[in-house]
Amino acid sequence: MLYLLDANVLITAHNLYYPVNAVPEFWEWLVFHGEEGRLKMPIETYEEVKDGSTDEERDLLFGWISDDRNKAALIFDEEVNQELVACVVEQGYAPDLTDQEIEQLGRDPFLIAYALTKPGERCVVTTEVSSPRKQRQNRRIPDVCNTLGVTCSDTFGMSRTLGFTTSWRRP
Numbered sequence: 001m002l003y004l005l006d007a008n009v010l011i012t013a014h015n016l017y018y019p020v021n022a023v024p025e026f027w028e029w030l031v032f033h034g035e036e037g038r039l040k041m042p043i044e045t046y047e048e049v050k051d052g053s054t055d056e057e058r059d060l061l062f063g064w065i066s067d068d069r070n071k072a073a074l075i076f077d078e079e080v081n082q083e084l085v086a087c088v089v090e091q092g093y094a095p096d097l098t099d100q101e102i103e104q105l106g107r108d109p110f111l112i113a114y115a116l117t118k119p120g121e122r123c124v125v126t127t128e129v130s131s132p133r134k135q136r137q138n139r140r141i142p143d144v145c146n147t148l149g150v151t152c153s154d155t156f157g158m159s160r161t162l163g164f165t166t167s168w169r170r171p
Helices: 007-017 024-035 043-049 055-066 068-074 082-093 099-105 108-116 141-148 155-162
Strands: 002-005 122-125 151-153
Touching: 002 007, 002 108, 007 043, 007 055, 007 155, 024 068, 043 055, 043 108, 055 068, 082 099, 082 108, 082 141, 108 122, 108 141, 122 155, 141 151, 151 155
Parallel strands: 002 122, 122 151
Antiparallel strands: none
């Protein structure tokens, strides 16, 4: 399974429970699994990381992800299928979204489209929580994934599956 990370996975991990400067094991674990091809971050979600934190937090997190080794390990080297992005928007959110509603989606349709390319082999990882009553541009990633038959996980599910512990060391 290839885990595709939403920007909020890194932003939330850094801001709430695994700060880059306090739990380096988590960040090295991400790089290791990125190098091994088990997890990646599409360029679209990578670009969101710099916009998701306060200035001081952003400096630490964006500094980490901008490091050549870390970036090379995590960036998903694949171009998005624009037809699948359109499919995600139309079938996952609504077929008649306004330009303003589409803007509110951010890069989420891109992330889901990458997973939709190989739905049985790819999993979207996000901190978003299902909220089935949300409609149109307000739908949550887990609900859109469910509609489209894409596997979705939270950070902790991915971490358990790939075996993260704070005592983790590169093999």
